[in-house]
Amino acid sequence: MGTQTSENSAFGTCCESMETGSVERVAVANLPTEWGDFRVAAYRSLTSDEEFVVLFKGEMRRDVPTLVRIHSQCLTGDVFGSTKCDCGRQLHQTMQMINQEGRGAIVYQQQEGRGIGIVNKIRAYALQDQGADTVEANVRLGLEVDLREYKQCAEILYDLGLCNVKVISNNPLKLRALEEAGLKIVERVSIEVDATEDAAGYLRTKKEKLGHLLDLKRS
Numbered sequence: 001m002g003t004q005t006s007e008n009s010a011f012g013t014c015c016e017s018m019e020t021g022s023v024e025r026v027a028v029a030n031l032p033t034e035w036g037d038f039r040v041a042a043y044r045s046l047t048s049d050e051e052f053v054v055l056f057k058g059e060m061r062r063d064v065p066t067l068v069r070i071h072s073q074c075l076t077g078d079v080f081g082s083t084k085c086d087c088g089r090q091l092h093q094t095m096q097m098i099n100q101e102g103r104g105a106i107v108y109q110q111q112e113g114r115g116i117g118i119v120n121k122i123r124a125y126a127l128q129d130q131g132a133d134t135v136e137a138n139v140r141l142g143l144e145v146d147l148r149e150y151k152q153c154a155e156i157l158y159d160l161g162l163c164n165v166k167v168i169s170n171n172p173l174k175l176r177a178l179e180e181a182g183l184k185i186v187e188r189v190s191i192e193v194d195a196t197e198d199a200a201g202y203l204r205t206k207k208e209k210l211g212h213l214l215d216l217k218r219s
């Protein structure tokens with residue numbers, strides 16, 4: 001379980017700069033899971049084909065600092081339990097943290113492989129089998145290293161009723177994007193799952209080439 005870093009505690013009037021209207025909430029339902037009982041909401045983008053799924057729990061209030069995570073879809077990690085990365089474990093640990101706290105939200109962003117799609121991700125894995133790291137593999141395939149955008153994720157959190165957020169993330173780009181979109185980040189909650197041997201190299205690359213805030217003591 002990660003340590004917590006307080007960064008700023010000024011939460012006065014909220015989210016005046018938030019732009020809204022680019023996503024639509026389509027349906028909300030109950031979703032009991034192995035890690036607790038949640039609500040699940042479906043959103044769609046009004047500016048692209050993108051769809052979003054949000055798991056949340058508890059009352060969503062703008063004035064209450066609330067645990068949130070933007071989780072980027074990783075089919076291999078989230079569904080198949082791949083040990084090449086730490087995505088599935090981060091997702092499930094986040095669900096446990098929110099369940100324990102009794103309040104929080106996870107926006108599940110369906111941008112597989114940092115936006116390159118599942119087929120390209122597996123092409124990149126094939127290159128990684130020959131020794132390339134996650135960044136080199138994308139470059140060799142002529143693909144961007146990171147295509148993700150987070151603006152609509154911020155809008156979804158606002159639409160759910162949030163403003164002051166405690167973001168569970170090690171990715172400084174996500175933090176900056178949520179803040180630029182208008183949310184108030186009152187805390188960054190770091191998350192480090194125990195790295196498997198397979199994931200150690202991947203996590204080192206994330207830290208060294210993608211600027212993730214990891215200390216990697218265990219790997």
Ligand SMILES: [Zn+2]
Binds near residue numbers: 074076078088
């Ligand atoms: Zn992954």
